[in-house]
Amino acid sequence: MVMAKNYFENGEIHRETYEAYGRNLLILNKAIENYQRAIKLDPNNFLYHYQLGYSYHLMRRLMEASSEYEVVLKLDLPLMPSEADVKLVHKFAPRLFANIKEYFKLKDLVAVIHPKRSIIAYNLFWEDDIDYPGDNDPSDHEVVWIEFDKKKEKVTGVYTYFHKAILSTEEAVKDANLHNQRARINVEWGEHGSLPLSWEKLHPEAIFEKIGKRIRIKDMTERYRELNKSIKNPHHPLAQDWPKRFTGSYKDFTNFSKYIELRRLL
CATH class of the missing domain: 1.25.40.10 (Tetratricopeptide repeat domain)
Incomplete structure (x- = not known):
């Protein structure tokens, strides 16, 4: 072996x-x-x-x-969730806020409970990614992880996937504790990068441990500038009816006021 x-x-x-x-x-x-x-x-x-x-x-x-x-x-057969598991998944389901102009719908949600650690992965499946109409993927898959204290049933960590980077803030944990253990997650327009509360102070990096490499990831300001000009493949046949760019200011781009109740998908 x-x-x-x-x-x-x-x-x-x-x-x-x-x-x-x-x-x-x-x-x-x-x-x-x-x-x-x-x-x-x-x-x-x-x-x-x-x-x-x-x-x-x-x-x-x-x-x-x-x-x-x-x-x-x-x-590695998946285990059927117990009644207690189902309650935990519902209890810690994040509060999801998309951009007010979001074009794609959230198709599905799959929650996976870690077999050894007190972490739940909420897998979000959006209809598509605004920049990749021809990538042959059936959906745009994003992930949010919620870590919790099992005895106290309190959120202790909030982690989001943002274009290869994993984001996390203390403010996101505090906010979850103030909102019945449901963390607020903001979702980027079109590309659906997930953002924890107080994401503005972060400098996204992708970490590749096996090769000891850190790669800087474009932040929201840079992504706004690009998407405000044009999506990557505006003339692709599958993108025929899609928005060709984000129309509006940066303030509009960071207006996450479209609430999506995740519990209805569980």
Whole structure:
């Protein structure tokens, strides 16, 4: 199994290099080759299958990705939630606020409770991403994580996914504690990056631990400037009826007043 682990680690390094330094398919193919070799030596390791599936997903080879995800679910069967689990998921469901001009609908929500730690991942599935009409993805997948004290049933951490960066603030935790343990999450127009309370003070970075690299991520001001000019693929056939740019000021861009009740989707 040592050799399998070595192949897997090599795959991780190649995948992170691909994500950190640009979309070089030769590098991602190297990751896939290493994951496949690891699986050949340790076929029942669900993590190896998951990362192979994720790499296929990055290449938009969705059929192959789905096959690997199915293997993962067979090797690591999801547990049916207990009544207590359902109550926890409802209790800590965030308060979601989209931009008042948001074009896409939130299609679905999937909550996943960590098997060992007191963390719930709320997986948000939007209809699409304004910049990627032709990426062959069936939805735009975003994530919010809520960490909590199980005994006190209080939120202790709020984490959001924002364009490869993980954002977190103390203010978001305090706000959740003041609102029945439901954190406020703001959602960027069109691209759906998730923002915790007091996001304005943050400097988003993507962290790639395997290769020891930090990448600066465009902040909301920069994203506004780009989207105010034009979306990336305004003439794509699938974007025919989409807004071609964000019309309005930066104040309008950060107007998160469209409330979406997540509990109705649970």
